[in-house]
Amino acid sequence: MLPGLEGGFVMNAKLEADSEPLMWLGLCELRVMNDRRWPWLVLVPQRPGAEEVHDLTPLDQAMLTFETNMVAQALKKATGCTKINTGALGNVVRQLHIHIVARFEGDANWPGPVWGHGMREPYKRSDLHGFCEKIRTSL
Template sequence: MTFQLHPRLKQDCIAIGRFELCRLLMMNDSRYPWFILVPERADLQEIYQLSKVERELLTEESSYLAENLAVLYKADKMNIAAIGNMVPQLHIHHIVRYRTDKAWPAPVWGKFDAVPYTESQIADNVTLIRDQLRF
């Protein structure tokens, strides 16, 4: 079976690029810099289902992303989580948090409706992230 991005991730996110293992997406919610890594492997729900080498690669890609997001967006805190209750496909959220954001200190899930990016905000953010990550 080949990798296919879950329909909910396709619907809610903007494609940014690819690492060696993972596809990088940006959640279409302008309230938070919110990015998602999705390992491009078919039928994955849990990190332990990856091979040892792939788990190590996922850790490296996640750490690289988190460090760059923290610097780029001057984060107070990075929230990183693989929940998967709504979307069973393995995906790891990387959310830049600020003590001043609307949901602080609670998690962002289910608190407020998303505020989609404008087309120009999408273009600006995609360029910013691709430049920072050297895609």
């Protein structure tokens, strides 16, 4: 059984449709946002009903911080980016999830946010696989 399923966790349909699974961490499923304009990862804590970080137990909050930092460091190492953007907005998808985005000066919409800018550009399967391997290696 996958982590989280025994407790009634169900992935939000939009999150599932917009991203691809990469791997399971201790608390979160790590996913890749399917938009090649930015190297963009998403952490989804496997806790039913969690919408905000403060909905998690203190131990889960600590684990989320650890996993967020670990993934951000791996993304920076894998991409050599200028800046890492980390955010948990939840205005469209309320289920708690953390965006970790690698940014480069001059990328699409720099220095503005990635949300709501232009049309999503899905990865080619081979490019997605290559990016996922870089992240796994960096972790």
